[in-house]
Amino acid sequence: MxxxxxxxxxxxxxxxxxxxxxxxxxxxxxxxxxxxxxxxxxxxxxxxxxxxxxxxxxxxxxxxxxxxxNPGFSTAMGLELSLSGIRGVLTDLSGKVLDREEGPKKAPAEPEEMIDAVLAVAESLLARSGERRPVGVGLGLAGLSDETGRVWRYFPHRKTWRDVALAERLEQRLGIPARLENDVQAATLAELRYGQARGLRDVLYLHIGHGIACGIVVDGKLYTGATRNAGEFGHTILEPSGPICYCGNYGCLESLAAPAAMVEQAGQALRKGVLSSAGLRLAEGQTLTPGALLRAADDGDRLAENVVLKAAEYIGLGLANLVNFFNPHGVIFGGEILVRGHRVLNEGIERTFRQRVLPVRQAHTPVLPSSLGRDATALGGAMVVFEELFERPEALFALAHGQPPLVESSPARREEVAGGRRR
Ligand SMILES: [Zn+2]
Known part of the structure; x- marks a missing residue:
């Protein structure tokens, strides 16, 4: 009883x-x-x-x-740090964005500069929050944190960024509890609570930003795996003798189809003198961006279209494999690249996926665009704070009686859930 x-x-x-x-x-x-x-x-x-x-x-x-x-009961701050910059939101319990702040458009190279830029965004939001002071801050970022969600172990493509005690730095500066979460898992959590995955039991969230990854919802909960690292879809091997990947393996999906891989393929072709009607020329010192390449494909440039279609085929194939294996109620397209809705890429992925997935799955696996757009990861950071608050009802009721936020670092609880955490 x-x-x-x-x-x-x-x-x-x-x-x-x-x-x-x-x-x-x-x-x-x-x-x-x-x-x-x-x-x-x-x-x-x-x-x-x-x-x-x-x-x-x-x-x-x-x-x-x-x-x-009651949406106004509490607010939380969510931050996103990716290679393409820093953004922050202040949100209430209903996931409504109350305020937002954008940092530099490109992540700084050195850890100290990166931390300073993150702190500047967070401090601006906190300074403006007034009566709506957040109970905590959650930061969604690429790579992998330790099991306590406090130290960032690894950030892709940034060699100097290793074992950074980022949560502590945020707490010291802001005076509120801080948590770190993988960017794709944070975005999946936001989709689960406030986006397209709400009400769906089993979902795959396909995220294409700088890399390619997949968020996993099992039985209405975010699945993070044994070492909080589930969903590395980008490192599934699709061509055993394909190009080498930055992880050291040959033929990973990312090495074949990530935005950087598409740019690399187009660049090689242009250097060989392949024609490009849309002016995708690599003039001396000029860099081709994924955005320019994807737009050129949509505008009918033959080289760009072929490069993007090839990548879309690999991603669609990989997705068909995942859906055959996992049988989700739906697939959500999210991440900076997919939410822009580039026709050749998005339609190409879905077409190959439909062609290759098992017939029994074809009609029963809707592909849904993210409804949270570019805010998904930052909102997910804030969700991490709320999830933790609701997992600790004593803290929640204390907060209702005017006690200070109690989402403080709690190593005991973290250890207890470290073995395959699921939300
Ligand atoms: Zn790889």
Whole structure:
């Protein structure tokens, strides 16, 4: 028999999971009598954790009031750090972006410069937050953190960036708890709570930014794997004797189809003198960007179109393999490159995927564009903070009674969940 505290947590969890729910439904699903439900929800209303949000359909009698999380109960800050720059958002519990700040468009090369740039974005947001001071900050970034989510072990393409105690630096400067999360996993979490994956049980989130990766939702929860490193789709091997990848292997998907690989292939062709009607010429000192290449493909430049289509085929093939194996309810296209909606790339991936996936999956695996666009990873950083808050109801209720945020570093809890963490 659960005690009152445990029942209150169950009520709150169900409201959060359902979005909106009435007292009679809470009573029925949780098998708690209606007077107790009324008393528990009154406490949650008094604590401003929930609020009334309209009425349910009537089944003859009075229409029951619907309860939902109170978006204004708390805010969190989310940051994204990628090779293409730094962005930050302040969000409420409903995932609504209240404020945003953009940093440099290109990530600095050295760790100290990178940390300074991240801190500058975070400090601006914090300074403007006023009464809406965030309970914590979550940073989504490429590569891999340690198991506590405090030290960044590795950042792709930045050799000097190793074992940076980034969470500590953020906490020292901002005075609020900080967490680090892989960028793709953070974006997947945002899609799961507030985007296209909401309400879907098993989902693959295909992310193409600088690299290619995949976020995984199993049974309504983010799957992170044994060492928090699941979803390295870009390093699945599609051509055993293909080009060498920066991971040291031959023929990884990234070496064949990542934006940098497409640019490299087009550059080689141009240097050999291949014609390009859209002016994709590599003049002395001029660099070709993935954006320019993808636009040229959409504009009908034959070289660009062939290079992009080839990459799209590899990605679509890889995706068909994943979907055959995993059988998700849907695939979400996200990440900086895919959310731009370049026709040749996006349609090429989907076409090859449909051609190659098992027939039984063809009609049952919708491909959905991300609804969070370029904010997904930063929002996901903020979600990491909220998830942790809701995993610790004592801290949550203390916050409701005006105690300072209690998402502070908690090595004990982190160790306890380190073995294959799932949210
Ligand atoms: Zn690789």
């Amino acid at each position: 659960a005690n009152r505290f445990e029942n209150k947590v169950r009520v709150l969890d169900l409201i959060r999971a359902r979005g909106q729910v009435s007292r009679p439904v809470l009573s029925e699903v949780l098998a708690i009598n209606l007077p107790t439900i009324s008393s528990l929800t009154k406490e949650l209303l008094d604590e401003r954790l929930i609020h009334a949000e309209g009425f349910d359909k009537s089944d003859g009698g009075r229409r029951p009031e619907l309860l939902a999380l």
